[in-house]
Amino acid sequence: MIEAKNLSKTFIKYEKGVGLKGMLKTFFKAKKVEKKAVDNISFRIDKGEIVGYIGANGAGKSTTIKMLAGILTPSSGEVIVDGNNPKKDRIKNAYNIGVVFGQRTQLWWDLPLIETYGILKEIYNVSDQDYKERMAFFNEVLDIDSFIKSPVRTLSLGQRMRADIAASLLHNPKVLFLDEPTVGLDVVAKQKMRDAIKLMNQKFQTTVILTTHDLDDIEELCKRIMIIDEGTIIYDGSIDKIKKDFGFMRQVEFEIKEDVTLDFKEKYKLSEEDLKVSRELNKISVQFNKNKISVSEITHYVMKHAFVTDINISETSIEDIVRNIYEKGHYA
Amino acid sequence: MKRHLTIYKYFVSQHLKRLIEYRVDFLIGILSFVFIQVSGLLFLYLIFQHINAINGWTYEELILIYAMFQIPRGIDHLLTDNIWLIPRYIIRGEFDKYLLKPLNVLYSIVSERFQIEAFGELIVGVGLLIYIVPQLSITFALYDLIVIPLLIISGAVIYTSIKLLTATLAFWIKNSSSIMVIFYDIADFTKQPLSIYPKAFQFVLRNVIPFAFTSYFPSAYLLGLYDPLTITIQALVVALVSMFVAYRFWKYGLKTYESAGN
Amino acid sequence: MHSFFKKYLPFSKAQMQEFVNYRAHAIVWVLMEFMFLVLQYFIWKAIYDNSPNEIINGYSFLGMITYVLLVRVVSSLTFVMPSEYISDDIRSGAIAMNLIKPINYRTQLFFKSLGDIVNSIVFFVIPLVVTLIIVAFFVDLEVTLTLPVILAFICSIIFAFTIRFFIGYIFGLIIFLTINSFGIFQLRRAIEGIFSGVIIPLHFFPEWLYQIALFLPFMQGLYVPVRIFMGNYETNTDILNALLFQLMWIGILYVIAIFFWKKAVHRLVVLGG
Numbered sequence: 001m002i003e004a005k006n007l008s009k010t011f012i013k014y015e016k017g018v019g020l021k022g023m024l025k026t027f028f029k030a031k032k033v034e035k036k037a038v039d040n041i042s043f044r045i046d047k048g049e050i051v052g053y054i055g056a057n058g059a060g061k062s063t064t065i066k067m068l069a070g071i072l073t074p075s076s077g078e079v080i081v082d083g084n085n086p087k088k089d090r091i092k093n094a095y096n097i098g099v100v101f102g103q104r105t106q107l108w109w110d111l112p113l114i115e116t117y118g119i120l121k122e123i124y125n126v127s128d129q130d131y132k133e134r135m136a137f138f139n140e141v142l143d144i145d146s147f148i149k150s151p152v153r154t155l156s157l158g159q160r161m162r163a164d165i166a167a168s169l170l171h172n173p174k175v176l177f178l179d180e181p182t183v184g185l186d187v188v189a190k191q192k193m194r195d196a197i198k199l200m201n202q203k204f205q206t207t208v209i210l211t212t213h214d215l216d217d218i219e220e221l222c223k224r225i226m227i228i229d230e231g232t233i234i235y236d237g238s239i240d241k242i243k244k245d246f247g248f249m250r251q252v253e254f255e256i257k258e259d260v261t262l263d264f265k266e267k268y269k270l271s272e273e274d275l276k277v278s279r280e281l282n283k284i285s286v287q288f289n290k291n292k293i294s295v296s297e298i299t300h301y302v303m304k305h306a307f308v309t310d311i312n313i314s315e316t317s318i319e320d321i322v323r324n325i326y327e328k329g330h331y332a
Numbered sequence: 333m334k335r336h337l338t339i340y341k342y343f344v345s346q347h348l349k350r351l352i353e354y355r356v357d358f359l360i361g362i363l364s365f366v367f368i369q370v371s372g373l374l375f376l377y378l379i380f381q382h383i384n385a386i387n388g389w390t391y392e393e394l395i396l397i398y399a400m401f402q403i404p405r406g407i408d409h410l411l412t413d414n415i416w417l418i419p420r421y422i423i424r425g426e427f428d429k430y431l432l433k434p435l436n437v438l439y440s441i442v443s444e445r446f447q448i449e450a451f452g453e454l455i456v457g458v459g460l461l462i463y464i465v466p467q468l469s470i471t472f473a474l475y476d477l478i479v480i481p482l483l484i485i486s487g488a489v490i491y492t493s494i495k496l497l498t499a500t501l502a503f504w505i506k507n508s509s510s511i512m513v514i515f516y517d518i519a520d521f522t523k524q525p526l527s528i529y530p531k532a533f534q535f536v537l538r539n540v541i542p543f544a545f546t547s548y549f550p551s552a553y554l555l556g557l558y559d560p561l562t563i564t565i566q567a568l569v570v571a572l573v574s575m576f577v578a579y580r581f582w583k584y585g586l587k588t589y590e591s592a593g594n
Numbered sequence: 595m596h597s598f599f600k601k602y603l604p605f606s607k608a609q610m611q612e613f614v615n616y617r618a619h620a621i622v623w624v625l626m627e628f629m630f631l632v633l634q635y636f637i638w639k640a641i642y643d644n645s646p647n648e649i650i651n652g653y654s655f656l657g658m659i660t661y662v663l664l665v666r667v668v669s670s671l672t673f674v675m676p677s678e679y680i681s682d683d684i685r686s687g688a689i690a691m692n693l694i695k696p697i698n699y700r701t702q703l704f705f706k707s708l709g710d711i712v713n714s715i716v717f718f719v720i721p722l723v724v725t726l727i728i729v730a731f732f733v734d735l736e737v738t739l740t741l742p743v744i745l746a747f748i749c750s751i752i753f754a755f756t757i758r759f760f761i762g763y764i765f766g767l768i769i770f771l772t773i774n775s776f777g778i779f780q781l782r783r784a785i786e787g788i789f790s791g792v793i794i795p796l797h798f799f800p801e802w803l804y805q806i807a808l809f810l811p812f813m814q815g816l817y818v819p820v821r822i823f824m825g826n827y828e829t830n831t832d833i834l835n836a837l838l839f840q841l842m843w844i845g846i847l848y849v850i851a852i853f854f855w856k857k858a859v860h861r862l863v864v865l866g867g
Contacts, residue, residue: 071428073587094434106429108444111346122338123435364781371788378798382651383644514626521633528640529633 001175001207002045002068007077009038009063037063039231040077047174048205050197052222052239054212060231061211065177068209069099082174095124098168102180105164107152113163114148117170124171131170138166141196158189165193169200176200178210182217194220227325235325243315248291254284254302255310262305268293336439344446358449365452372398372523389525393555395464400554401523401547402457404487408495409450411488414441415495419502419509427589437586438496438579470554479560483553486571487546491519493574494541496582503585519543542570602705609709627666634662651797657824661795664820667723669792672755672815674707680766700763700855707759743825746833750819753840758815760847761786767854771861785810791817814843 013033038060045051055061066072067079070086070093079086084093099106107116121131139145142162147155155163161181168176176197182190198221200206210221218225218239225242227235235242262284264270264277274289284306286298295313302308376398380391389397418441421427430440498515501508522543526534537544545567553563642648642655653661680703761782769778787793790812796804807813818836827833 066428069432071431090431091434091436094432097432099432101428104425104429106432110350115342115346119339119342122335122342123433125335360778360781364778364784367781367784367788371784371793374788375793378794379641382647383641386640386644511626517630524637524640529636533633533636 001047001082003080004041004043005078007038007041007067007079008036008075009067009072010075011035011037036231041233043226043233043236045207045209047207048201049224050201050208050210050222052210052212052218052225053228054218054225055228059228061228062179064228065179065209065211069097069177095171096174098171098173098176100164100168100178100181102183105152105160106167107160107163109153110151112149112151116152116167120167120170126171134170134172141199142166142192157184158186161185162189162192165196172204174207176206176208178208180212181210182212182214197221248289249287250290250295251285251287251314252295252298253312254308256282256284257307257309260306262302267301340443343443347446347448361449362452365449369456387525387527392464392467395460396468396554397525397547397551398523399457399460399464400551402453404484404546405491405519406450406453406457407484407488408491409453410447412442412492412495413447414445415499416512418499419507422502423506438582468555475560479564482564483550483567486567487550489571490542490546490574493578496578500582500585503589515541519546522547542574545570602701605702605705606709606712609706609713631662631666635659638662651795653795660824661820664823665792665816668751668754668816668819671711671751672758673710674755674759674762675710676703676707676759676762676766679703679706680770703763704759711755742830742833743822746837747819747823749837750822750840753837753844754815754819756844757811757840757847760844760851761811761815764847764851764854767858770858786812789813790815791820811843811847814840
């Protein structure tokens, strides 16, 4: 469905001078600075996949999405969405895609929400039957009837995001691009969003690319994730694989009564990878490689030196795994 | 095509509904237009307290130019007002959404806004016309039923073209709003008879930024200074060339558009 | 005092920097303003060429040219757009944030406007004044400059800037309260055009219209400084009166500004932005 081949995007920015002298210099001749936002990435996404696309801010996520959506032209390389070149076949491609940009809305600001859907119905040639069905579906999953008569500018963030996702799905696009769709939403709204996406995917085989910082989104929706860092993809594979490969990581949290000094490093002589300790007020958090050190050893050590009031043992979260991958710079 | 009309109808009806809802806004809009019209006419009136004619053009004839000035401008204002906001959309990252729709981008932008307030300009223009024509002994022929609308439409097309051309600059320099205003304001100079300007300026106003075809030449035609065929052909050619140039430039700008950051 | 400037001066600097960044825009703007001046010249030339009298309403042709030039100089020296900034802030929603910050919004806008003035001066007024001086070598522009006149002029410009700032500020708040940007901009521009002397010297007005102009602040923001510079005030007492009148207007506008500000904050609190 989606194919990216050696995709790159370089932005040319003009460096602004600092201070009065710098400002005047810039006025007459500005320095060109090249920034490679996306560096030679390639991937394939099949129909019906829900792919998580994660990375730090500025890593190149949005740039990639924009190239897939046809808003940006790649500096080099190729991108194909359902057989179309998004930039060249813009209108054809537009029928196939739905986009939700977290920060910006595609709804008409001054009009009541219902009008947005009416206009979109015309623009995308949605039949009366389909329109009725889908609006009912959106109401069921996203509960939009409660605010559908209000002007868009009066909606809360949560309502607006739900409305935006409905708007992006009204024409049943083959591909859905979601750029930070759950940012700033409360737990209930987030769940509604995820349900809507899941259902659409199940029913219509909608291919979804989801960029997000919320790893719960990923856990719930995606079977596959791609991690981008500084313009390159450092991991592209299933979530299960990551979990398995990092499956040896465990985390134990201690709540202690008084502050004590514990020197794990001195005692156990293990690298950061295998044993990582972080402290926060009365909590000690230990991430460890269960093959290198056992939970009982750690617990024994801590309990020997501190008064422990609570213990919590868990698998390492995706978040920590991803952080580890960042820090390593690659996924080996 | 039908789809485009349906979409447009949608926006128009929404705009009307909104206007009725926001009566205060509407009234303020009307008020400001009244003031603008008054200021222009006031200038003429005050000047003609001291002179009889400017280069042979009498007070009544200047009113005619003023009236003809309003009409194409009003039509352009009515239909393509959203072009003014293009730089703003680009700067705020609100432009992308037009690229994501399966619709001609320019049409998408332009159809969103139907400035009913522009009827103010049209009413003033037509009203002044009705008032001043009897005082000028202008005779109409049957072909004027075609000639005059064509001249007016050409004028409107010229306004739109120049607006579009300067708006397109926003793709590169982002905030081209002031340039848009400045170019648009150049039209103000065609409220006067062309002969008061040096030849070079006349050339510019006729061939480069051809606002002269929006007000001056139609007026001159009505006063019998030009024959209908020549003036109509010239006006149409100028209008079509302007639109062609503007639209090509717009397409070029779209191609090179780099969506701003987040 | 020092910390006051430390807090607000960055806003001026930011404005200056922003202008510099848009170089094409800056150059075009300057060129175009010059073009307008030249074309105004032709309109008045045509008028005076067709006039039986050399002097109209106290202005000779050269006097009128001087007037037109001075109108632009003073316009630029007092060029402020607080209403645009307020309007932008409203649209972007930043206005709520601005009200919360421990920085006085009005003062922030004021300093932003100061930055704009510096831009104006550097990029427009200086070339214009140079032009004026060059023209003055060839043509007797009928302006006599004495020390009191110059001092009064500077004083008047400062007052005019403040007045125009408050006008813009008040209009900005009105925009906030009525949610119609473009209409109000147009309205203000139109009214100011007539009553500040931009379109035509106010002495061309019939008496009753001139009286109305006195009841509006726009004249104080432009016409008065220009008249001072052109030596149109006969005695020093007249000049002093004009300055005091400006000062009085600052007071009136300040009160009106506070009134609208309170309304705006109230509206913000009630509607929640």
